[in-house]
Amino acid sequence: MPHAPASPLLASRPAGPLTGRLRVPGDKSISHRALMFGALAVGETAITGLLEGEDVLRTAAAMRLLGAEVTQLAPGEWRVSGRGVGGLTEPADVLDMGNSGTAARLLCGLLAGHPLFAVMTGDASLRKRPMKRVTDPLSATGAVFRTREGGRLPLAVQGAADPLPLDYVLPVASAQVKSACLLAGLCAPGVTRVVEREPTRDHTENMLRHFGASVSIEDTAEGRVILLTGRPELVAAPVHVPGDPSSAAFPIAAALLVPGSRVVVENVGLNPLRTGLFATLREMGARLTIENERVEGGEPVGDLVAEHGPLRAVDVPPRRAPSMIDEYPVLAVLAGFAEGETRMRGLQELRVKESDRLAATAAMLAANGVAARIEGDDLVVQGQGGATSGGPVPGGGTVETHMDHRLAMSALVMGLGTRAPVAVDDAAFIDTSFPGFAALMNRLAGGEALRAP
Template identity: 60%
Template sequence: MSASHSTDHIVSGPVPGHFTVPPPLRGTVTVPGDKSISHRSLMLGALAVGETRIEGLLEGEDVLATAAAMRAMGAEITRSDDGIWQVHGVGVGGLLQPQVALDMGNSGTSTRLLMGLIASHAITATFTGDASLSKRPMGRVTEPLTRMGAEFMTSPGGRLPLTMRGLSPAVPIEYRLPVASAQVKSAVLLAGLNTPGITRVIEPVPTRDHSERMLKGFGATLDVEIESDGTRIISVTGEAELRGQQIVVPGDPSSAAFPIVAALIVPGSEVTVINVGMNPTRAGIFEILKAMGADLVYSNERIVGGEPVADITARHSILTGIDVPPDVAPSMIDEFPILFVAASLAKGTTRTSGLDELRVKESDRLALMAKGLARIGARVEELEDGLVIQGTDGTPLNGGNHAPVIEASLDHRIAMSFAIAGLVTKSGLTVDDMRPVATSFPTFLPLLRQLGAVPA
């Protein structure tokens, strides 16, 4: 067989990772750019007139899927050698018919937000994804977009692959979110950009507000009213004219949570993560850790591109279990897996509830975390909508005589959470496959090596 054919049929298998108790973690690190802001920067830049320049874009697989989709619909997107991305947009209403299926990989955010963009354009698009994404329900997005005039042909259960046909002009709607979801909110608002009249989203429980901040920044007419009970009414005026922007993407708080929790639970550790996005609709994990007694210090607090940013220093702490209020869930929904790890080392009991959303993420995160934590000796009870965890008062978890293999089920946050759990498990542990980490945190393992958590 010639060299040119030798790798044609190689199928890369799982890449396991072994993690065990390290010396104290020390150092100052950065984490990749915020995933939510990165997705929206590319999408809005593609709908804007003129050039958008993006510094600090997360170059993980999820965001690259968004870039590929926007290119397929006419935007010119390039990356210079200094890491700056340039987007030359097509203008609102200017998206072109994609000639290929839009492969979303593992990215639920890309899929749901792009459905919103396409819903008010007279084009047809097919969405595909990997095995994990293809299990995730899309009905929560297709329902309001159908009201606006889009048509969907989905796989059984409202899942991918699916084909949609947008409508232009679409129909403006007033939509009350039945479940807290920034993705559904954003999809409807993005559809409203090219819809005549005013599109409204009523949000009973606040969720991350990057879409609102960035739509305003790009020049959309967007208003937010807050009622006495905290309900937010977000209105966007259609047929918008967006203008290219200069964007600096802050570090992703979801990614920052991993080295921060590692520092809190590995004795003797002190770690600083710089340039972390501190948007209050995203930073719930840090406030909950503080409520548990975490030694967290914020410094160099500033505003960058309309988003609050700070450096966070975390020092080893004996945490105390708490009842986590359900209303904080939207501000830290992706961080509960790593919070469960922290709770396993706390003093006393941590109770969580209102986390039904975790069962329909990249995996059933409640079930996987409960199963995996139990395997390494944590005392955990799985409820319908949360976990109850009895902590060890700082004592390392007892994983038995042999390092157990933990199933991450192709979920990047499960894989990273158990990587951190391995640092406080006496026998260590093996995560069955670390490849999915590339979707959101491609520098995760190098960062752990920099802190001394895994051998170089």
């Protein structure tokens, strides 16, 4: 799956409000895990609502190379015939994970527990991202990893023939590292113990239970302790993938910015460990409500209703970062239109995303006339909302996206509210998580608000 050539895109203020009902692509985190757990289960796992962006398609291709049967029956509808825990086979080719850090890091855990040799690589962006945060703890299973300098891809792994269970305290809040350790623990006898000081998204724990594993959670003085009993028989189970809250953030933010707008995003996953942005938006005074709340496949789901209105600055505490780590760029955009100074604290994890998202977000704002500064691990944004602030954000800049899909979408949302259009140097990578983003936003706008320059 070669990457598309650079695809510049321009966003300008639409002629009227954004209106309509829509569904965003399936949750990327759950989609990756559904394919992986389906490959480890006995029987055929039926998946509906799977995100068919490039990141997830890379995971599907990797599961095929590892011996699982992965078939697309219709758009969003997939079947996986698994090999059972410990049953994956040595791949005959390199596992190319494209742009997906989630897939690469989780796959390290999957491979560590199997007695096979594999080589993994990715695109230019992924090859810059650190993997030591997973390879270091996973080496305690008995797996052997060889990487480029700095723990970067390409990576070779010789999985453990007799993997040992892990007892690991996460040094930073990371659902990817936690999940990699739990995936490795599936193949080890005894109990794998992972401790996180700050709770992170728990899709892995939910899905382990859904497929029949024994997982318990204890809240202790040390932190949140996850205990997994190794070598279970995972049994195929249907997975209904809800809409991705990280993707829903973009049409919601656009509706909050564009006067007169009212947008309903249906079937969005509302896992409380993923909804820090929505809590923050309400603190900012956003007109954001939830309708039709329900539980599907063990995950809370609902419809989000966003309406335009004034926003005020907030101070976002560092403990909220794990529940909204992917949403800070678009929150920073909204902060630029709010009244007052917004401070987002504890964003060190943004430095190791698809780009250095902390620096890139500040640069995006500065290029379009918003005063922003980085203080340690905090991002501080001076908003331009309010009656005496001089009006909307100027815009008019070109944003360097650094092959980062979320940065590109955040900049394009900004352009829907600025005085002058906002350009991005490359929108091709948006398809890794949100296929059809530009077409969907144009449908809401009733015109070509997003277009080629």
